[in-house]
Amino acid sequence: xxxxxxxxxxxxxxxxxxxxxxxxxxxxxxxxxxxxxxxxxxxxxxxxxxxxxxxxxxxxxxxxxxxxxxxxxxxxxxxxxxxxxxxxxxxxxxxxxxxxxxxxxxxxxxxxxxx
Amino acid sequence: xxxxxxxxxxxxxxxxxxxxxxxxxxxxxxxxxxxxxxxxxxxxxxxxxxxxxxxxxxxxxxxxxxxxxxxxxxxxxxxxxxxxxxxxxxxxxxxxxxxxxxxxxxxxxx
Numbered sequence: 001x002x003x004x005x006x007x008x009x010x011x012x013x014x015x016x017x018x019x020x021x022x023x024x025x026x027x028x029x030x031x032x033x034x035x036x037x038x039x040x041x042x043x044x045x046x047x048x049x050x051x052x053x054x055x056x057x058x059x060x061x062x063x064x065x066x067x068x069x070x071x072x073x074x075x076x077x078x079x080x081x082x083x084x085x086x087x088x089x090x091x092x093x094x095x096x097x098x099x100x101x102x103x104x105x106x107x108x109x110x111x112x113x114x115x
Numbered sequence: 116x117x118x119x120x121x122x123x124x125x126x127x128x129x130x131x132x133x134x135x136x137x138x139x140x141x142x143x144x145x146x147x148x149x150x151x152x153x154x155x156x157x158x159x160x161x162x163x164x165x166x167x168x169x170x171x172x173x174x175x176x177x178x179x180x181x182x183x184x185x186x187x188x189x190x191x192x193x194x195x196x197x198x199x200x201x202x203x204x205x206x207x208x209x210x211x212x213x214x215x216x217x218x219x220x221x222x223x224x225x
Contacts, residue, residue, distance in 0.1 A: 004157075006157075032212070034213070034214075036216075041218070042218050042219075043119075043205050043207075043216035043217050043218045043219050044158065044205070044216045045216070046213055046214065046215065049213070089157050089158075091157075095212070101146060101148055101163040101165070101170060101171055101209060101214075102148075102160045102163060102171050102173070103150075103158070103160065103214060104160070105157030105158050105159070106157055107155075107156055107157050108155075108156070108157050
């Protein structure tokens, strides 16, 4: 059972455009939703994360939108740059005493930003 | 600041062999987690340790085992390797609820 579904599988965007990646989850107990960026040959790096008490969180060019009733969240990358080309993973976990040890990941989205 | 360090970075084994992967967490982090990332997929949770105790285990067979040492470093052991164990094995450390990943150990089983 795939608990976090991510789409699209791949995405091509022109430089300066907006990249949008969507995720849907099934487990209503999830209450921590991070996004990770992974370059080839590297480990995933935390980009931005949100908890369900807010509907949106912005950090620089990266924004998470969260819809608790629909059990969906998305990553928006504004003014996309070629350096943003990477694989992006959404994830979710159930907070256990303030420490989110077990992340359930989506399958990833390969983003290509053309110059 | 040193991040999560893993060794070895690459290794090749044959079916039936055993492998040990090592991880040093970020200084001050007491929790270590292990994930398996098969090519083209998201990471899958294997184990989580905190203060040398196992706090969680994913859906992996008993061939997979791990431990955490007093200095919070960790080892992941996989016995009786199968072709399907070929993957990137990621270690992550955590302090305040955020996971920080190392660059992984790429295991190829022939």
